[in-house]
Amino acid sequence: MTAVRIDGKALAEKVRAQVADDVRAFGEPVCLATILVGDDPASHVYVGSKHKASHEARIESRDHRFPADTSESEILDLIAELNADDAVDGILVQLPLPEHMDEPKVLRAVDPEKDVDGFHVINAGLLYLGEPHLVPATPSGVMVMLAEHGIELKGKEAVVIGRSEIVGKPMAMLLLAEHATVTICHSRTVDLAAHTRRADILVAAVGRAGLVTPDMVKPGAVVIDVAMNRNADGKLVGDVDPAVFDVAGLMTPVPGGVGPMTIAMLLRNTLTAAQQRRSQVAVRGS
Numbered sequence: 001m002t003a004v005r006i007d008g009k010a011l012a013e014k015v016r017a018q019v020a021d022d023v024r025a026f027g028e029p030v031c032l033a034t035i036l037v038g039d040d041p042a043s044h045v046y047v048g049s050k051h052k053a054s055h056e057a058r059i060e061s062r063d064h065r066f067p068a069d070t071s072e073s074e075i076l077d078l079i080a081e082l083n084a085d086d087a088v089d090g091i092l093v094q095l096p097l098p099e100h101m102d103e104p105k106v107l108r109a110v111d112p113e114k115d116v117d118g119f120h121v122i123n124a125g126l127l128y129l130g131e132p133h134l135v136p137a138t139p140s141g142v143m144v145m146l147a148e149h150g151i152e153l154k155g156k157e158a159v160v161i162g163r164s165e166i167v168g169k170p171m172a173m174l175l176l177a178e179h180a181t182v183t184i185c186h187s188r189t190v191d192l193a194a195h196t197r198r199a200d201i202l203v204a205a206v207g208r209a210g211l212v213t214p215d216m217v218k219p220g221a222v223v224i225d226v227a228m229n230r231n232a233d234g235k236l237v238g239d240v241d242p243a244v245f246d247v248a249g250l251m252t253p254v255p256g257g258v259g260p261m262t263i264a265m266l267l268r269n270t271l272t273a274a275q276q277r278r279s280q281v282a283v284r285g286s
């Protein structure tokens with residue numbers, strides 16, 4: 001058997017085109033502000049891609065970049081300013097922040113209504129309560145992929161490897177909300193393969209190339225590889241051994257799988273933030 005490849009690039013283009021249409025239909029300017037501190041080259045590339053994608057989706061963007069030695073209070077002041085600015089719909093703080101900054105404190109300073117990454121404690125809590133508002137982009141992108149391929153989740157065994165706040169935990173919550181039976185595995189899990197072999201839907205979000213091998217996968221399973229690792233040749237690879245394509249029924253490649261969906265869902269979140277906040281402003285103002 002060779003798994004059907006999930007084409008994340010094509011699906012992301014479709015989502016981005018839909019967002020562009022929806023922004024036009026919304027009829028008001030939508031604006032995303034990004035904050036980047038430091039000189040991590042990958043972060044500069046990611047932020048650049050986010051601005052380019054915003055532009056293509058007719059979303060305005062503001063690009064705030066600071067040197068690595070910028071003080072935390074300077075960043076908190078900027079966040080307060082952007083929170084108060086009615087023209088700004090979404091605020092994204094590019095991670096990682098430099099070591100001297102308290103990352104959770106900075107993320108919690110963002111107005112939850114403008115928290116397009118969905119990392120604020122309020123948005124995490126709403127997701128936990130089954131009332132999702134702004135949900136982290138990567139796991140929401142995975143859900144769109146599963147829906148696009150008509151994957152029934154109700155009653156299915158879903159195994160998520162990884163329990164980060166950014167991917168693993170929200171991923172598990174989204175699968176649970178669709179009535180999957182969810183297992184979360186992590187670095188202390190004993191006998192990872194015993195769990196993964198039961199999975200109808202297996203999501204790998206660890207950051208360790210080749211972690212998931214063919215013997216760990218149930219034949220015909222849906223395998224979603226979230227990871228982005230660089231191998232010894234500098235090539236982008238996932239957590240899942242490509243030989244798993246011979247066992248799985250449906251699988252994401254790396255690159256060209258989950259990665260492109262993340263930016264598409266960030267744009268969707270920015271529009272959602274604009275729509276929700278403006279409707280609240282309208283209600284408050286009436």
Ligand code: NAP
Pocket residue numbers: 138161162163164165166167168185186187188189192205206207208226227228229258259260262
């Ligand atoms: P993270 O915060 O480092 O979390 C990694 C998780 O993997 C942790 O929960 C860790 O367990 C678990 N883990 C580590 N070794 C393990 C092992 N041997 N067996 C089972 N679990 C193990 O990483 P993250 O931010 O969630 O990112 C995960 C991967 O996704 C990375 O490759 C990252 O680059 C990628 N990513 C991709 C996108 C995208 O757009 N495609 C977006 C975000 C992240 P403990 O909790 O016990 O330490």
